[in-house]
Amino acid sequence: MDKLSANLANNPVFSKLTPRDRDNLAKLALRKTYQKGEFICWQGETWPKVLCLASGRLEWSMLSPDGKRQVVFRLEPNTTVWGHSLFDDQPMPASLEVVESAEVYIWPQETIKPIIFHSVEAVWEVSRQMVTIMRKVRDIVYGFAFHPVAGRLARLLLDYYQPVDGELTPRDLTLDDMADSIGTTRELVSKTLHRFADAGMIRVNRMQFVFTDKNQLEQVAGTKNENIL
Numbered sequence: 001m002d003k004l005s006a007n008l009a010n011n012p013v014f015s016k017l018t019p020r021d022r023d024n025l026a027k028l029a030l031r032k033t034y035q036k037g038e039f040i041c042w043q044g045e046t047w048p049k050v051l052c053l054a055s056g057r058l059e060w061s062m063l064s065p066d067g068k069r070q071v072v073f074r075l076e077p078n079t080t081v082w083g084h085s086l087f088d089d090q091p092m093p094a095s096l097e098v099v100e101s102a103e104v105y106i107w108p109q110e111t112i113k114p115i116i117f118h119s120v121e122a123v124w125e126v127s128r129q130m131v132t133i134m135r136k137v138r139d140i141v142y143g144f145a146f147h148p149v150a151g152r153l154a155r156l157l158l159d160y161y162q163p164v165d166g167e168l169t170p171r172d173l174t175l176d177d178m179a180d181s182i183g184t185t186r187e188l189v190s191k192t193l194h195r196f197a198d199a200g201m202i203r204v205n206r207m208q209f210v211f212t213d214k215n216q217l218e219q220v221a222g223t224k225n226e227n228i229l
Contacts, residue, residue: 005023012129042095054102060097074160153184168210
């Protein structure tokens, strides 16, 4: 628990608490491990909890009424999740899925709420983080509405793989993963990848990418021109 308490001291919210409160939180944390493909919470479930991601990767995804899946965004280690239900006791608007085996620490509402309320600064920081998330979601929705598929796919490749020109990059996102992430079909993802290859931006096969012109891919990621398609 000493390591967890030290990590909490570097967290934007928990750093506002006293060392005694952080130590108390560390003692009360529920440590859990999840495997790839498991769900921590489901869309439509009431989940009034807080989660700290110690290792692995998670993603928020939503299902439309007709069953179409849409990845909203992914979470990396040291991210804190503040369940929507924690604030309004209403169902979660999205599911939290494990995409890489994860170790997490979880606090239920009745545990964390009294401790957070000890610090006005911590409560303010929670509010600030929620606004940041709202702005991030707004940017995602804006991208779906106004940014072409080529631009969204280019941005996904750049952000997910952090490529260096000329280096081999294992291809661990499937066509379906990419399609779910940018709100399109696997067929259009495949078509666009091949257009990127024809334009000299990438080389691609079933196992790996080679990014050959990152600057050109950056231009596509920032453009509203659909000519690449």
